[in-house]
Amino acid sequence: MIVGAGFAGYRAARALSRHARQRAEVTLLNATDYFLYLPLLPQVSAGILEPRRVTVSLAGTLRDVRLVLGVADGVDLDGRAVHYTDPEGRTGSLGYDRLVLAVGSVNKLLPVPGAAEYAHGFRGLPEALYLRDHVTRQLELAAAEDDPRAAAARCTFVVAGAGYTGTEVAAHMQRSTADLARGRALPDGVRPRWLLLDIAPRVLPELDEHLSRTADRVLRQRGVEVRMGTSVQEATHDGVRLTDGEFVETRTLVWCVGVRPDPLVADVGRPLERGRLIVDPFLQVPGQPEVFACGDAAAVPDLEHPGSLTPMTAQHAWRQGAVAADNVAASLGAGERRAYRHRDLGFVVDLGGTRAAADPLGIPLSGLLAGAVTRGYHLAAMPGNRVRVAADWLLDTVLPPQAVQLGLVRSWSVPLDTASPELARVPGGPGTHTAGHPAPGPVRRTEGPAEGDS
Numbered sequence: 370m371i372v373g374a375g376f377a378g379y380r381a382a383r384a385l386s387r388h389a390r391q392r393a394e395v396t397l398l399n400a401t402d403y404f405l406y407l408p409l410l411p412q413v414s415a416g417i418l419e420p421r422r423v424t425v426s427l428a429g430t431l432r433d434v435r436l437v438l439g440v441a442d443g444v445d446l447d448g449r450a451v452h453y454t455d456p457e458g459r460t461g462s463l464g465y466d467r468l469v470l471a472v473g474s475v476n477k478l479l480p481v482p483g484a485a486e487y488a489h490g491f492r493g494l495p496e497a498l499y500l501r502d503h504v505t506r507q508l509e510l511a512a513a514e515d516d517p518r519a520a521a522a523r524c525t526f527v528v529a530g531a532g533y534t535g536t537e538v539a540a541h542m543q544r545s546t547a548d549l550a551r552g553r554a555l556p557d558g559v560r561p562r563w564l565l566l567d568i569a570p571r572v573l574p575e576l577d578e579h580l581s582r583t584a585d586r587v588l589r590q591r592g593v594e595v596r597m598g599t600s601v602q603e604a605t606h607d608g609v610r611l612t613d614g615e616f617v618e619t620r621t622l623v624w625c626v627g628v629r630p631d632p633l634v635a636d637v638g639r640p641l642e643r644g645r646l647i648v649d650p651f652l653q654v655p656g657q658p659e660v661f662a663c664g665d666a667a668a669v670p671d672l673e674h675p676g677s678l679t680p681m682t683a684q685h686a687w688r689q690g691a692v693a694a695d696n697v698a699a700s701l702g703a704g705e706r707r708a709y710r711h712r713d714l715g716f717v718v719d720l721g722g723t724r725a726a727a728d729p730l731g732i733p734l735s736g737l738l739a740g741a742v743t744r745g746y747h748l749a750a751m752p753g754n755r756v757r758v759a760a761d762w763l764l765d766t767v768l769p770p771q772a773v774q775l776g777l778v779r780s781w782s783v784p785l786d787t788a789s790p791e792l793a794r795v796p797g798g799p800g801t802h803t804a805g806h807p808a809p810g811p812v813r814r815t816e817g818p819a820e821g822d823s
Contacts, residue, residue: 370396370398370451370463370464370465370466370467370468370469371385371395371396371397371398371468371469371471372398372399372441372444372451372468372469372470372471372472372633373398373399373441373470373471373472373473373664373666374397374399374401374403374404374427374471375404375405375407375471375473375664375686376664376683376686376687376690377471377473377663377664377665377686377687377689377690377693378397378399378469378471378472378473378663378664378690379404379425379427379431379690379752380686380687380688380690380691380694381469381471381663381690381691381693381694381697382395382397382427382431382434382694383430383431383694383752384690384691384694384695385434385469385694385697385698386431386432386433386434387433388694388695388697388698388703388704392698392701392702392703393466393467393701394435395433395434395435396434396435396436396437396463396465397427397431397434397435397436397437398437398439398441398451398453398463399427399436399437399438399439400438400439400440400456401438402426402427402428402436402438403424403425403426403427404424404425404427404430404752405423405424405493405494406423406424406425406747406750406751406752406754407423407492407493407683408683408719408747408750409422409423409719409747409751409758410423410491410493410494410497411491411497411534411537411538411540411541411542411719412541412719413494413497413498413501414491414497414498414500414501414504414538414541414542414545415501415541415542415544415545415721416501416545416770416771416772417541417761417762417765418758418761418762419757419761420494420497420498421754421757422754422757422758422761423494423754423758424494424754425751425752425753425754426753429753430752430753437453437455437463438455438456439453439454439455439456439461440453440454441453441472441633442454442460442633443633443636444468444470444633444636444637445462446637446638446639446657446660448464449464449465449466449468449659450462450463450464450465451463451465451468465659466659467659467660467661467697467700467701468659468660468661469661469662469663469693469694469697470633470634470637470646470660470661470662470663470666470667471662471663471664471666471686471690471693472631472633472634472664472666473630473631473664473665473666473686474628474629474630474631474665474666474681475492475628475629475630475631475632476490476492476624476626476628476629476785477626477627477628477629478629478785479626481601481602481603481604482603482604483603483604483605484601484604484622484624484785485784485785486604487604487605487606487622488529488601488604488622488623488624488785489503489622489623489624489780489783489784489785490623490624490625490783490785491534491535491538491623491624491625492628495778495782495783496778496783498775498777498778499778499779499780499782499783500538500542500623501775502774502775502776502777502778503621503780504526504542504545504546504549504621505549505772505773505774506774507523507524507526507620507621508523508524508546508549508550508553508555508561509553509774510523511523511524511553511555511556511559512553512554512555514556517556517557517558517559518618520555520556520559521556521559521562521618522607522608522618522619522620523620524546524550524555524559524560524561524562525562525564525608525617525618525619525620525621526542526546526561526562526563526564526619526621526623527563527564527566527601527609527617527619527621527622527623528542528563528564528565528566528623528625529566529567529600529601529622529623529624529625529626530566530567530624530625530626530627531565531566531567531569531571531572531573531574531595531597532567532573532574532575532625532626532627533573533575533576533716533718534625535565535567535623535625535626536565536572536573536584536588536718536720537718537719537720538623538625539563539565539588539593540584540587540588540591540593540719540720540721540724541719541720541721542563543561543563543588543591543592543593543721544591544721544722545770546561546563547561547591548769548770548772549561549770549772552772562592562594563592563593563594564593564594564596564617565588565593565594565595565596566596566599566600566601566611567596567597567598567599567600568597568598568599568600568612569597569598570597570598571585571597572584572585572588572595572597573718575680576716576718577716577728577733579726579728579733579735580716580718580726580727580728580733583718583720583726583735583739584718584720584726587720587724587726588720596611599611599612599613600612600626601622604622609622624785628665628681629644630643630644630645630646630665630666630681631665631666633666634646634662634666637654639654639655639656639657640655641668642668642678643668643678645665645666645667645668645678645681646662646666646667646668647668648661648662648663648667648668648669648670649670650669650670650672650708650709651692651696651706651707651708651709652667652669652689652692652693652696652709653696658700659700661693661696661697662693663686663689663690663692663693664681664685664686664689664690665681665686667689669685669689669709670709671711672708672709672710673710673711673712679709679711684711684713684714685711687750688709688711689709692707692708692709695707713731714729714730715727715728715729715730715731715732716728717729717739717742717743717746717747718743719740719743719744719747722740723736723737723740724736724739724740725739725740725742725743725744726739727739727742727743727746729742729746744762
């Protein structure tokens with residue numbers, strides 16, 4: 370039984386379906402029928418990639434795995450069962466002999482007044498599609514404004530958090546709005562304005578300084594206002610007050626301040642470390658040899674750096690999923706179990722167009738070469754849709770951008786406080802509520818890369 374089909378869960382399911390084909394039935398519980406390749410999500414918001422390009426069908430690629438659509442509500446370790454709610458609100462339980470928890474992470478919430486009401490996270494397709502429509506709508510409304518000040522507020526966009534996600538969102542969306550503005554009759558002197566904020570001393574603080582410097586330089590050259598040592602003190606309908614006292618008039622606040630482990634792991638009732646479920650180097654929960662955990666939800670010892678935990682990144686989640694599968698198979702008599710060890714492969718940061726920053730295997734790159742390496746890395750890492758993604762990239766270089774609102778996602782369906790990027794919520798359905806008011810029940814999400822992932 371695998372809970373979650375993000376980087377860790379999907380890899381575990383794919384590997385286990387091969388390992389245990391003759392020995393066990395593999396069941397995968399996930400809120401949707403796809404694996405989401407989250408690192409390319411900013412390109413969906415920017416209109417570069419069609420939304421389906423970053424999704425991979427679970428049924429189509431995991432043929433020997435039983436897929437159950439639903440959101441995990443709790444784990445009964447004594448009864449060896451996982452309780453869940455399906456997309457239509459019905460509840461059920463699934464028994465297991467071996468359990469792999471790969472439930473991932475959710476938006477990190479900070480006690481910032483107004484953030485839950487006026488900010489939106491960026492953790493899945495609903496958020497990406499909403500941001501695309503919202504930004505396009507603000508430019509269209511700005512073009513119809515008689516008041517230049519009101520138009521300027523609509524054309525001002527604030528991104529809180531200069532980690533991997535926030536940096537790429539600002540980079541791609543700045544290019545997108547610059548293109549869109551050329552086709553809009555904005556009031557004189559009004560142009561799209563992007564602010565990237567973080568209390569850290571530099572962009573991409575968790576990554577190598579080369580990547581940080583390159584990203585900072587590209588963003589500033591494009592006109593993005595990069596403000597380090599500054600964050601959001603308060604969010605309102607009319608704008609945001611910064612920690613330095615300035616009030617920025619805006620209708621857009623994108624929340625990319627980081628992630629925290631899914632609250633489901635706390636409900637398991639086993640020891641935690643920084644909110645993550647403690648496991649041994651073999652990814653087993655101490656005292657529960659039949660339970661494994663991996664990805665963002667697991668506190669995995671870093672054997673390369675004794676005393677530390679592996680970071681919450683897609684690279685680790687993907688590789689931990691494979692190790693978890695091997696060790697589950699070993700517990701069933703197929704092969705030998707192994708401890709999780711890793712080698713850092715470096716990171717890539719796509720800054721839009723031909724610009725990127727990368728340090729594959731520790732080799733610092735920038736410019737066109739970094740751009741080629743970054744896109745090559747993503748094509749190699751994706752478990753599907755490679756040809757379609759490459760085709761979209763090619764079309765983006767030769768055709769003008771398309772700027773229309775699709776109207777598929779409303780603001781109430783992507784609240785910051787219970788954002789569930791793998792679960793498309795509908796009025797009256799599970800997890801539905803108006804931003805700023807508590808949901809009627811828990812909303813879970815599946816594994817995805819955290820800040821700093823590639």
